[in-house]
Amino acid sequence: MRKSGVLGWMPWAVGAALMSLLASGCAPECETAYDCAQKNGPLSGQRYVCEAEQCVVRDITPPEPVPDAGTPDSGTPDSGTPDSGTPDSGTPDSGTPDAGPPEVVLPAPDPAPDTGVDCAQAPHDTKLGTLRLEAGFSATESAPLPAGIGAVVALTDSATPAVYGLNGADASLYALGTWPALASSTTLLVSVISPEDKGKTTYLGGYIASDGQRLMTGYTRPDVSGAVALHDTLRAGSASFFSARGNYSAVGTKDVFLINGFGLEGSGFDDAIGVYGFTTGEVTFRGWKLATFPANAEYSGYNARTSTDIAVFGYAQGTPTSDNPYATSNFLHAVAPSTWRAAVDSLGTLDLSRTNTPLVYKALDVLDVSGFGEGVAIRRGFYDGADYSSLTRSLVYLPLSASGESASWGASRKVLTASDTCTRVLLQAPLAGDLLVGVSDKNGRRLVRLHATP
Known part of the structure; x- marks a missing residue:
């Protein structure tokens, strides 16, 4: 369960808590080399490896050359070693037999935001601060975002949607009011940590999903076991907990949640990443494995849903680069409503390697994904090496159809661009056919509603 970037799976202050633990005495530092990525350095030509649960510096050994794939080659000039094989995998695909839709090309990263700007003197828009809104989108209402709230969800079954938030400091759900008249103070609903895990080390997933009545969020423990918490908004103080190993993200719709992780109570815990369905429209809640990922999937990823009911299921894969042996790319597949809802109705399992569930996006620098009207909003950026907070480069809109x-x-196409670090993007969440974006700068924290213009 990884995001692009260091400590992407440990939001807010919990990352610092774990780092403190790792730095003390001879406590275990790591399980895999990825766990060592938060350490400074090492020198060029070296990397950290995990040996005997400790991060150890080792020289990087260049891989042995791989023989060319032979004939037919990918064209003239030769594409290098190794080649792409037969048929060629380029863009567009090489023809017959065709490998499916044109390959999704890894987008180039945007320029890093300028950290040398004097934010006190820089002009700030009242809604978006120093963020640049691109053509085709508008910023409508805005409302204060209470301190500590790191994720929100809006119940959109009325003209005044109720908005709920997750506070990372006390691991609790709060009622924030109705959009756009959010309350300046929040109402505590429930803690999202189960009673048996109180006082233990836990890492919040940093998401909230809703099936229209219930709220779901989750957390994991250091061994990646964990639980999802379910709160019924019609029952004050209610909280139910269900084992959900490696739960990383979730999206909801009427009577069902779609959870991206390693396992779910009632469906088995075989550490096989996938999407797990969780039905709530019955007296007894039921979980099962809704979708399996392609063979190259290594880690869980992002789930989202469009206003037209297209589901987006994601996973991550290690894609080391010359300057970052821990680089991880996120992959997103789109699934038509009739396809994924048929699997929900039958409690069946989809294979996301099928041709009708195409790979629609991949990138090294994905920070978050959410529904945005008839498509999804993809936030791109990186993690600050000083405190591992996310720094946004851009917010991208990807239209989907079925x-x-x-x-x-x-x-x-781009929605927002960050040219500096004076205004930070904190979160994103769908609101009917629009998008809520949480921002923070010298003028405070706020939620801004973005709308795609014709």
């Missing part, structure tokens, strides 16, 4: 059992996608 025909029968198949989904497809259009060209992505």
Whole structure:
């Protein structure tokens, strides 16, 4: 369960708590080399490896050359070693036999925000601060975002949607009021840590999902076991907990939640990453494995849903680069409503390597994904090496459509661009056909509603 970037799975202050533990005495530092990524250094040509649960510096040994794939080659000039094989995997695909839709090309990263700007003197828009809103989008209402709230969800079954928030400091859910008249003070609902895990080391997932009545969020423990917490908004103080190993993200719709992780109570815990369904429309809640990922999937990822009911299921894969042996790419697949809802109705399992669940996006620098009207909003950026907080480079809109059992996608376009670090993007969440974006700068914290203009 990884995001792009160091400590992506440990939001807010919990990352610092774990780092303090790792730095003390001879306590275990790591289980894999990825756990060592938060350490400074090492020198060029070296990397950390995890040996005997400790982070150890080792020289980077260049890989042995791989023989060319032979004939037919990918064209002239030769594409290098190794080659892409037969048929060629380029863009567009090489023809017959065709490998499916044109390959999703890894987008180039945006320029890093300028950290040398005098934020006190820089002009700030009342809503978006120093963020630049791109053509085709508008910023409508805004409302204060209470301190500590790191994720929100809006119940959109009325003209005045109720908004709920997750506070990372006390690991609790709060009622924030109705949009856009959010309360300046919040109402505590429930703690999202189960009674048996109180006082133990836990890491919040940093998400909230809703099925229209209930709220779901989750957490993991240091061994990646964990639980999802379910709160019924019609029952004050109610909280139910269900084992959910490695729960990383979730999205909800009427009577069902779709959870991205390693296992769910009632469906088995085989450490196989996938999407797990959790039905809530019955007297007894029921969990099962809704979707399996392609063979290259290594870690869990992001789930989202569009206003047209297209589901987006994601996973991550280690894609080391010359300057970052721990680099991780996120992959997103789109699933048509008729396809994933048929699996929900039958409690069946989808194979996301099928041709009608296409890969629609991949990138090294994904920070978050959420529904945005008839598509998804993808936040791109990196993690600050000083405190491992996320720094946004841009917010991208990817339109999606469905025909029968198949989904497809259009060209992505930018929604927001960050040219400096004076205004930070904190969170994002769908609101009907629009998008709520949480921002913070010298003028405080606020939620801003973004709308795609015709």
